[in-house]
Amino acid sequence: MRGGWWRRAASQVGRSVAVWGVSTVTMLVLAGILPDFQLQSADGDSATTIAVTAALGAGAFGVLSAVVWPLLVRLLLLVPALVLGLLVFFLNGSLLLLALRVNPSGQPEAAPETAVIVAAAMSAVASATGAALAVRDDDAYRRRLARLADRRRGRRPPCDSTPGTLVVQLDGVGHDVLRDAVDEGLMPTVARWLGAAPGREDGDHREPTHRIVPWRTDWSSQTGASQLAILHGTNHDIPAFRWYEKDTGEVMVCNRPTSAVELQRRAVARTRDGGLLTADGASRGNLFSGGAGESALVLSVSARRGPGNRSRAGYFAYFSDPANAVRTALSFVAEVAREIGQSLQARIRRQRPRVSRGGLYPLVRAFATVVERDVVVAAVMGDLLAGRTAVYADLVAYDEVAHHSGxxxxxxxxxxxxxxxxxxxxxxxxxxxxRPYRIVVLSDHGQSPGETFRARYGLTLGDLVRAGCGLHVPRRARRTRSGAEARAAVRAALRRPVEEGGEHHRPARHSEPLVLASGNLGLVSFPDVPHRMSREELDARHPGLLTTLANHPGIGFLLVRSEEHGGLVLGARGAEIPLDELDGDPGPLAAFGPGAADAVRRTHSFPHAPDILVNSFHDPADGEVLAFEEQIGSHGGLGGAQTRPFLLAPLACSPPVAADGELVGAEQIHRVLRRWLREANGPQVPLPAQAEPGPAPEERAA
Structure with a gap:
């Protein structure tokens, strides 16, 4: 033991000296290249003096990076992540200027902008050198990776030899997209797990280690509904990504911190269970915690105040290493440039469909594809090295890019x-x-392609609803064919064959309709009515609205409540089918495939279902839908690949369903994952709790 300690200490000292030497040489080279970076006085110094100056400067920079940098990052945890990424270069350059200022040998100096370049280069070289020297040293490799983990984790007791489970969510990647990427050689790691040989047609296959199966989402095919059910066992009363709740007058948005806290609270109250990760779990980059004791970049935790909020600890664990900070910042800048270039190419080629990708979007994309990925992956690596029992991590990069690029x-x-x-x-x-780990990879939904509703018809769903209500709409919308037909339908319903010049028939006693969008799913609510309006009430109040919506070519079907039939699906040419008759005659739902009727019936039962649910047109031939948001790759409703994500798991896990079965709904994914955790870790993982029947909106916290 004592000899092993000395060997490790000597190895560490040797690596430190080597990194110091390489950093010194790097500083000398940069001083020779950059005119605004000097290591000698104006009168000139000997080569020895310059070398000593460089060595002392490199040493001081290394010490400051190791000691001062973590303190700076901790102080900046309250700064928004995008701002922190932009500050990385400035902070690193400032440390170099400080290192040169305290240098007792010579008179080194650098212009501030040059100091930023020198500091970035030295951090990158030092990181690469340390990694290269540690390649053959497993202990050093593990120690280096462990530094990426949360520094506040504390000492953990030794873990047992049972397998741990890591679940990685590839946000928005559909089953068919993943299979095609494997076949095209874009994902060699996944191909190896599946025993595939990309690009080979001679039948050469490896022995698979994993199996992949598709599963079917609920009607609300989006991360909020899917991930809440996967982590907490229920997504009851989540009709969309955003919706209006009449009892509180609030718009709930799944990626809003306060909404995420409330949705998680409701799920726990309904299932009476903490979540999938309560047994020594970690939640990384998710909307919800899953009951994990360790969280980083988790939205439902980020809204908390006080010392109990550890969601931002993942940033500190990662950015406390200045080399990581510089590398990620450089990648961030490169990704911004890549997005600007790709957007410009799309405009030059007049690519269709296309949406605007200007404003802050390049920064948002770079955060999702670089910063979030790097921090989450680093946190996961720390969890693995700590031997945690269960880890769930979300990587959102693909979903963000696919929304705007397809x-x-x-x-x-x-x-x-x-x-x-x-x-x-x-x-x-x-x-x-x-401990050994079982790596499970899944997606929460897919994405369906298609141009936007606005691009095809010249008006938004909100414009169409307002026109159908006889309310004022923008001039651009009035001039479209859809707008003109909507106004004509309203005039006919009100028995006003001639449109009165410049007059808009807006009932003063009624509030404005609230129209929200979730991909190709639209939600229409009338806030002044405290209950979910019936079809009969809607016809009495706005006689032309439902007819206008149902007959529009960009809309597939509507769901409304009927006093006579309960739930009622409306379609074009007067189609009206009660929910309990859909199995015999799917009517407008026929184009949306098997399971659509069950998904619609389930959503109809939600206490916070809106007055009108609108699902866009869907073309089964090419899988296209029409997003009510500005996205050419969308999800949130029924139609196409958005409802067909995947579940990829090791063969060591029991089959998720019987050979002739089908995975339906995110709640079933929760039960499968809970079963796999019990198979691996025994009774310390509780059985999945059963959600209590019936809604419980009155349980909202004060």
């Missing part, structure tokens, strides 16, 4: 390749973990 675009395909490399890195780190 789910089958080259831009999105390149992101899949980078995600595959992240999986390969995680797999490599798992080999050094203190």
């Amino acid at each position: 789910p089958r675009s080259r831009d999105a395909a390149k992101v899949l390749g980078r995600l595959d490399r992240a999986l390969a890195l995680i797999e490599k780190v798992a080999e050094h973990a203190p």
Whole structure:
């Protein structure tokens, strides 16, 4: 033991000296290249003096990076992540200027902008050198990776030898998109797990280690509904990504911190269970915690105040290493430039469909594809090295890019390749973990392609609803064919064959309709009516509205409540089918495939279902839908690949369903994952709790 300690200490000292030497040489080279970076006085110094100056400068910079940098990052945890990323270069350059200022040898100096360049280069070289020297030293490799973990984790007791489970969510990646990426050689790690040989047609296959199956989402095919059910066992009363609740007068948005807290609270109250990760779990980059004791970049935790909020600890654990900060910042800048270039190419080529990708979007994309990915992967590696029992992590890169570039675009395909490399890195780190790990990969939904509703028809869903209500709409919308037909339908319903010049028939006693969008799913509510309006009430109040919506070519079907039939599906040409008759005659739902009727019936039972649910047109031939948001790759409703995500798991896990069965709904995914955790870890993982029947909106916290 004592000899081993000395060997490790000597090895560490040797690596430190080597890194110091390389940093010194790097500083000398940069001083020779950059005119505004000087290591000698104006009168000139000997080569020895210059070398000593460089060595002392490199040493001081290294010490400051190791000691001062973590303190700076901790102080900046309250700064928004995008701002922190932009501050990385400035902070690193400031440390170099401080190192040169305290240098007792010579008179080194550098212009501030040059100091930023020198500091970035030295951090990158030092990181690469340390990593290269540690390649053959497993202990050093593990120690280096462990530094990426949360520094406040504390000492953990030794873990047992049972397998841990890591679940990685590739946000928005559909089953067919993943299979095609494997076949095209874009994802070699996943291909190896599946025993595939990309690009080979001679039948050469490896022995698979994993199996992949598709599953079907609920009507609300989006991360909020799917991930809440996967982590907490229920997504009851989540009709969309955003919806209006009449009892409180609030618009709930799944990616809003306060909404995420409330949705998680409701789920726990309904299931009477903490979540999937209550047994020594960690939640990374998710909307919800899953009951995990360790969280980083978790939205439902980020809204908390006080010392109990550890969601931002993942930033500190990662950015406390200045080399990581510089590398991620450089990648961030490169990704912004990549997005600007790709957007410009799309405009030059007059690519269709296309949406605006200006404003802050390049920064948002770079955060999702670089910062979030790097921090989450680093946190996961720390969890593996700590031997946690269960880890659930979400990588949102593909989903963000596919929304604006398209789910089958080259831009999105390149992101899949980078995600595959992240999986390969995680797999490599798992080999050094203190326990074996089962790596499960899944998606929460897919994405369906198609141009936007506004691009095709010249008006938004909100414009169409207002026109159908006889309310004022913008001039551009009035001039469209859809707007003119809507106004004509209203005039006919009100028995006003001639439109009165410039007059808009707006009932003063009624509030404005509230129209919200969730991909190709639209929600219409009338806030002044305290209950869910019936079809009969809607016809009495706005006689032309339902007819206008149901007969519009961009709309597939409507769901409303009927006093006579209960739930009622409306379609074009007067189609009206009660929910309990859909199995015999799917009517407008026929184009949306099997399971659509069950999904619609379930959503109809939600206490906070809106007055009108609107699902866009869907073309089964090419899988296209029409998003009510400005997205050419969308999800949130029924139609196409958005409802067909995947579940990829090791063969060591029991089959998720029987050979002739089908995975339906995110709640079933929760039960499958809970079963796998019990198979691996025994009774310390509780059985999935059964959600209590019936709604409980009155349980909202004061």
